[in-house]
Amino acid sequence: MKHKSKKIIALITCISLLLISTCGFITSKAAAPVYTDSGKKYSYKQFLSDYQFFVKDDLKTSNHFVGAAACGGIANLKSFGNGAVSPSYLNYIKHIDDYSGCYNSHFLSGKPDYQKLLNQPAYYHDKSLFVKCHSITKYPDKNSAYINFSSAFASLKKEAQDMAEKRQLTLTEKNLKNARIDNYFGKLLTIPFSSKVTSVYIPESISKQADWILIDGVKDLDELVSTEHIISFEKGKPIALGGSYDFVKSGDNQKAVFISTSKGDGKTFYISHDNKQKNAYLLDDAHGLKNLKSASTIQSGQMDLSGVKLIWNFPQTQKLAFEYLAGHVLAPNADI
Incomplete structure (x- = not known):
């Protein structure tokens, strides 16, 4: 994914674009298929490719979302x-x-490469009596699970930590400047x-x-489609990030969160002392991400078949x- 209404321990939230895996699902020879039957591994790249939400415990959503979901706890969902x-x-x-995943006709049926x-x-695995949806299937193995969440999260926690430790640059006070945008200082x-430098680390200080x-x-x-960019955060107090103007205050x-532009459009940051200006867009789906030149977006940007490789990494943060x-959110220890 997003906002905490019940306890949600989230791993991966692809907030605006879904990165696609081209691996097809292969039915297991066993009575019940498992995620790894298709040769897939428990890794952040695989889960970012396959799922809009990959959650260890409970998942509650308040609106429709695109793509698949994996939930190791209680699922309380709208349509998806x-x-x-x-x-x-x-x-x-x-x-x-x-x-709607079993239908897919209006999303992928016209894409030959994705048949x-x-x-x-x-x-x-189990359900209450309050299920309106009849197009889902009870998992055939009552003693096992399609996804082993304990194994998956053990791998993902290590990957998130390794990603932070292997950063190419740690940001310092030099990267902080007094600035003004609109009427805010x-x-x-x-x-x-x-x-x-495509991987940075931001200390809590x-x-x-x-x-x-x-x-x-x-x-x-388009560089965010072709090249992985990673932003890792040190463990700290609850963090709130947004591409909404409500977050600009x-x-x-x-x-x-903004992304700079060289075209002179968007909002303007006036940076003190340096006597510089930076033009930037809020990093939301409305400002460019739906119209990436090298991407393969469909349904007005609801899916990006070529993927996006911007990763927000929170290996130890507990509230977000x-x-x-x-972008994608990797936060294996967080309530989101």
Whole structure:
């Protein structure tokens, strides 16, 4: 995914674009198929490719979402599943309005390269009596699970930590500047991506000062399709990131995320002392991400068949909130 209404221990939230795996689902020779039957591994790249939400415990959503879901706890969902490229798995269903992954006709049926990904099943292990959806399947093995969440999260926690430790740059006070945008004065934290720096680490002492985060040094948004960019955060107090203008106000805990532009459009940051200006867009789906030149978006940007490789990594953070933020979230220890 997003906002905590019940305890949600989330791993991966693809907030605006779904990255597609081209591996088809292969039925196991055993009585009950498992996730790894198709040769897939328990890794962040695989789960980011296959799932909109991959959650160890409970998952509650308040609106429709695109793609598959995996939930190791209680699932309380609205409708979902359009364009799913991997089977969903829900340990216990409290409520579902509808699952559309088994239809897929209006999302992927016209894409010849994706015919083998159509009609993905949605499994559940158990359910309550409050299920409106009849297009899901009870998992055939009552003693096992389609996904082993304990094994998956053990791998993912290690990957998230390794990703942070192997960063190419740790941000410092030098990356923080006094700035003004519209009528707000505050602190701007610039992430200086470059051809040599595609993975950064933000200490808590730096992130807590920032009112805004500016992704800089990316040639254009299409670079986020072709090259993995990783932003890792040190464990700290609850963090709220957003591509919404509601997050632009300075002096609160919410941090609006921008991406720089060389075209002179978007909003303008006036940076103090340096006597510089930076033009930037809020990093949401409305400003460019739906129209990536090198991407293969369908359904007005609801799916990106070529993927996006911007990863927000929180290996130790325990509480997070997001609003309209583009990219993937890797947070194996967080309530979201």
